[in-house]
Amino acid sequence: MSGPHPDAPGWWHVTAYAQDGIYRGYVQGLRVNTHLPEPTAKLYQIKKNDNVEKLARQAFSSAVRPGHDLAFYENVLLYVNQQKGKQGITGSYQKRTVFGGGGNNIKLIEGARIWLVSPAFAKALKEVVPSGSLTGGAFAELKEIAGAIQDAIERFARALLDIVASITESPNHAREVFAEDWEVIREHLAEIITVVAGFIALEGLAAAMAGPASPLILQLSAAAIQLVLAMVGAQAALVSIEAAVKHGAEWLRIAIQANGRSGWIADASKAFLRMLKSIIMAWLSVRGVKANLGKAAKIINSLPPPPPMLALAVANGGNRLVLAGNAGSGTAAALGPPVTTGSLGAAGALMAKGEKSGGSSKSSAPTEFPRKSLRGVSVNWLKRNKPRGWRHVPTDKKGGWKWLDENGVERLRFMWKNGLNATSNKWCRQANGYFRWQNTKGQHLDIDGNVIDDTHPQFQALTHIPYEGAYW
Structure with missing residues (x-):
């Protein structure tokens, strides 16, 4: 009911929902x-x-x-x-x-x-x-509590087994993860070479400037170079630690939710390997920082003492000028060969930044979707033809997977059928599951790749695309 008729207060405007449509009109208020x-x-x-x-x-x-x-x-x-x-x-x-x-x-x-x-x-x-x-209901509630405790124990045991499985199976996915790294290296090769070469060159320059015959200003400059390299290495260590935390959280989240599913355990194994890689890069950066700080300290400790200074002293009842200070000479700092751990750590941090951007620096031109339509496509065909640089990850909640392009934009989501659960939304109760397809701007598409505005009256029906393919 939305209100009475303006000229007949005894009649009310009503809306009736029937199986064959929606009906609107006026009825007597006494009948409502x-x-x-x-x-x-x-x-x-x-x-x-x-x-x-x-x-x-x-x-x-x-x-x-x-x-x-x-x-x-x-x-x-x-x-x-x-x-x-x-x-x-x-x-x-x-x-x-x-x-x-x-x-x-x-x-x-x-x-x-x-x-x-x-x-x-x-x-x-x-x-x-x-x-x-x-x-x-007391007995039923106790039984329900006991069942909940048992379920929690079973879920914990299942999650622990899946975490262990993701670790033991990780060597099987090392090649795929290293291929991703190679793709990032290839995209950022010039920057990585510049960083590594720059580190090594500055290390060599600092070693030459800290020689025994070098003037004091050059030795101080060598110490400053080592301190700057240590600062760059510390920043690289922080980037790698951040990446390790992110991949570690992703590993545990996927493994805990895997529930024995092989595809999820495989994704967890890959996240575990990425975490290990980031930890190694962070360790290399920290070692480089320690080495650079040690060299800076060695240079500073080897500097010659300050020159003698004139001081006024009292001797035999009179004033006289005397020399005060240590007139000894310093020793040259032997810095040894350049340490490459810092440069490798910085390169690893650069790779981690490349991963954040989706593995490619070409964010302005993301890869085209491999098909113009989703009619009849199978999930296995899609997995075989996933564009390079795109990531295949589980959905935030259990029940499917999604593709993220180079810029982190979700381009495709697939949700498995879930008809056994009556509380699932109607799209999950479809015979074979459904897709949700988006373009580079995040706009939803229909089965033939047409953009569907979210104000369209059939937006939900057109953008929840029933799966028509096979499962093999």
């Missing part, structure tokens, strides 16, 4: 019932051979659980209709006994009408309506 138990309640006319158990099963079967069995929902029907003065249901609350009695206390009157409420509203009455069970 506004005293519903709750907004989604429905009036039901009792038929011959109806009983309260049958109606409870019809209205609440999906909500039945231990402690809230059909007897509770039968009591809900009695309570709601008594509150609204409906005469079609009579009796007293169901209360089962040790000997099986007390389960037939509620009666229906044929031809009368009663309210049927939603499961959500019925559950909200659990503190008002008795459960109808022998122990008031």
